[in-house]
Amino acid sequence: MKKAEATRLNILHKAFELIYVKGYQTTSIDDIIATTQVTKGAFYYHFKNKDNMGLAIVNEILKPIFVNSFVKPLQNEKNPLDAIYNLMYNLLMENEFLKVEFGCPAANFTQEMTPWNVHFSKVLNELTKEWIETMTYSIEEGKKREFVRNDVNARQTSMFVMSGYWGIRNFGKLENSKKAYLPYLKELKNYLNTLK
Amino acid sequence: MKKAEATRLNILHKAFELIYVKGYQTTSIDDIIATTQVTKGAFYYHFKNKDNMGLAIVNEILKPIFVNSFVKPLQNEKNPLDAIYNLMYNLLMENEFLKVEFGCPAANFTQEMTPWNVHFSKVLNELTKEWIETMTYSIEEGKKREFVRNDVNARQTSMFVMSGYWGIRNFGKLENSKKAYLPYLKELKNYLNTLK
């Protein structure tokens, strides 16, 4: 990897961390260049402006993480209900990258940027759509293999599950404790069992 | 009502609207005094600083709305499952105050302020706790009247329901359409039916 590319990625990674912790609007470019040890000239060599960098973060950092952690675990799994529960358990309880006190990066971005910048909304919407679609497909396949009742509406279920995840992330943030996740996970299991 | 008190409340109401639409951090005091037609001197006569005003908004504006719209509809209802569904339907589809494109004010505040100001977290936590508690009690009562299965965990269910609500609000914001609410509501109904 070229040095310039390394500098760029370094900015993206560090900035993403800062934004995940502090929020986008309250993370200043001066904050970013201070923690990356990169000067303003270097920053503006690589990015046209702040939003340009923000979009790069979503596309180049958040998206791959999302696909790897949220989408892939649902693919090529035989029993979708187990896969969904395991995914949620993993994301909430075990994932070392996602921290309870900072919530869900995608949800954070959505809430903060949606009123301001349509480009963010667009990309984030594509991201969530991919998740919903994958989960929906996974449930449909599960029906064929008789892991899931035939009268279950796959898309409806996917949206219901995703909503719960986003919501409990926000609640965990408020409580600042993973304990808040446990009753949610238990009830998620109950709910998923009713779909068998 | 004294004129001074009217000025104060006017600031709180207008500021709340602005913050609901734009977010707390990105709503400046200059924005607020511009839309309220109140001068900076008047603003700082009534509030020590911005966060002081923010807390007053949560306590004096958000809290009463929350109790009226979220908590009261669950009280003195015989069938908690119907009450919960009707509440959610009402909040998402009919409530004239809550707008799909701006999400849930309480959730917005939570996400934005939790990393910064513990006072906000505390008040917001009390708010949600009140909701959870009311819903939990309502379900417990429903058990006694045989509207709800006896093996249902009331608190677990409440947290599950609340999470879904917060999550779908964020999703609605992203999609910018109430259509996103419909599959959620359908599946919520399915879920609630399994608790009978």
Place this chain on the structure above:
DNA sequence: CATAAAAGATACCGCTTAGTATTTTTGTAA
């Protein structure tokens, strides 16, 4: 090794921010 372009450093600009200090107006009770 020369050279040019890529990459990065430095200083600064115009503007906005939250907050303060000071003055002026308004309401009310004696």
Place this chain on the structure above:
DNA sequence: TTACAAAAATACTAAGCGGTATCTTTTATG
């Protein structure tokens, strides 16, 4: 009417913001 405090207006500050212009260093290539 006067006295005085409550309420509001005005002008200002210091710091922070995103962004630009300009200069210097590094790197790749003939």
